[in-house]
Amino acid sequence: MHSNIAVIHDSLLEIHDGEKYVVTKNNKIVKYSYLCLCTGAEPKLVPQAKDFEEILGIRDTDSVDKFVKKIANAKKVIVVGNGGIASELVYKIKNTEIHWVIKDRHISSTFVDPGAAEFFLPSLKNNEQSTEPVSKRMRYQEEDFKKSGAALGPDWYKNLIIRGAGDLTVPSEVKIHYESEITHISKDRNSVHPLQVTLSNGADLTCDLIISATGVTARKSFATETALELTEFGEIKVNEHMETNVPGIYAAGDVCSANWNVAKHWFQMKLWTQARQMGSYAARCMSGHLNKEEILQDFCFEMFAHSTKLFGYKVILLGLFNGQKLGTNYEILIRMTKGHEYVKFVLENNKLQGAVLIGDTDLEEMAENLILNQIDLSPYGDDILNPDIDIEDYFD
Known part of the structure; x- marks a missing residue:
């Protein structure tokens, strides 16, 4: 850590932008020239969470630590939500009966279309841990899992062993409840599985633990002298230099919303990798303003790009992928080889606008270039995804 960085373990309470200082929960006063708000987001739990300690949300390292301890004594769990964390959990949890409750018609709808969801299903049913693909990006890891408040990075579950109290010889069983939500929860301490759960489709379930992974809301639990401009969802609006409407105050990550004319192939999602890019760019903007330097917007805002792993497969999402x-x-072009790869190209006027690459396709660099350069693909027709043609040779 640089010698000019001081870490304060505290919570922001008040911002006094007139005299440029902040007050923390422990009454510490810190003056600033420029301030960047990176308070992130907090999980939206199911409404019944406040009444049952067996309902957990997962957002930071503290909550994961609590979850791992709780599930060690569980034989039957319910996972609510259909985003990245929920998808990772149902695949990672072992020795446990799992009921996955989603409000959509297909799994992992935050990231993929119904076709890709069907491609994933056999892996979920087999529930076998595959060899992790080689990662071509920097890996992020917490060496000390007891650090308080650290947000989950893209590799949060890589080194975790998530096992329930079920029979070690029996693989986890996942039952998916489509187009459903939890409507009622009660508790019977004399039951083998104490939580009694009713779904909107009329199904009655029992379980030991409920994991709520139903999205997040911006965390803004502090007061300001001058009101910050917010979106209808409570996110802080920022301009192309990550500045809020209050001079000297910036914001980055999940707490903010991009309030500028964004590039056609970029859009904001609440992802750790995107939050990190915003934070890095905000720091350069603050430094540029301090030193009166020209600020050029970061290239990462030219095209949406996200790399993750779902159900044992490498997943690359580029541009307007859905x-x-x-x-x-x-129009959509799809190539699928069961158990191996799923490739989807989204084209408009014969030009590639987005791509979903699942498995070891080795098409990410080509797809990225085709999206950014907007090359006319009409001469190639459907051969753009013909597995017998090495299409990369055309665009090297």
Whole structure:
């Protein structure tokens, strides 16, 4: 750590932008020239969470530590939510009966379309841990899992062993409840599985633990002298230099919302990797303003790009991968080899606008270049995804 960095373990309570200082929960006063708000987001739990200690949310290292301890004594769990964390959990949890409650018609809808969801299902049913693919990006890891408040990075579950109290010889069974939500929860301490749960589809379930992974809301539990401009969802609006409406105050990550004319192939999602990019760019903007230097917007805002792993497969999402912003005027090309790869190209006017690459496709660099350069692909037709043609040779 640099010698000019001081870490204060405390919570922000008040911002006094007139005299440029902040007050912490422990009444510590810190003056600033420029301030960047990176308070992140907090999980949206199911409404019944306040009444049952057996309902957990997962957002930071503290909550994961608590979850791992709790599930060690559970034989039957319910996972609520259909995003990245929920998808990772149902695949990672072992020796436990799992009921996955989702409000959508297919799994992992935050990231993938119904076709990709069908591609994933056999892996979920087999529930076998595959060899982790080689990662071509920097890996992030917490050496000390007891550190308080650290947000989960993209590799949060890589070194975790998540096992329930079920029979070690029996693989975990996952039952998916589509288009459903929890409507009622009660507790019977005399039951083998104390939580009694009713779903909107009429199903009655029992379990030992409920994991709520139903999204997040911006964390803004502090007061300001001058009101910050917010979106309808409570996120702080920022301009192309990550500045809020209050001079000298910036914001980055999940707490903020991009309030500028963004590039066609970029959009904001509440992802750790995107939050990190925003934080890095905000720091450069603050330094640039301090030193009166020209600030050029970071290239990461030119195209959406996300790399993750779902159900044992490497997943690359590029550009408008699900046709975001395109309305209905686009076409989709799909190539799928069961158990090996799933490739989806989204085209508009014969130009690639987005891509979903699942498995070891080795197409990410080519797809990225085609999206950024907007090359006319009409001469190639459907051969753009013909497995017998090495299409990369055309665009090297």
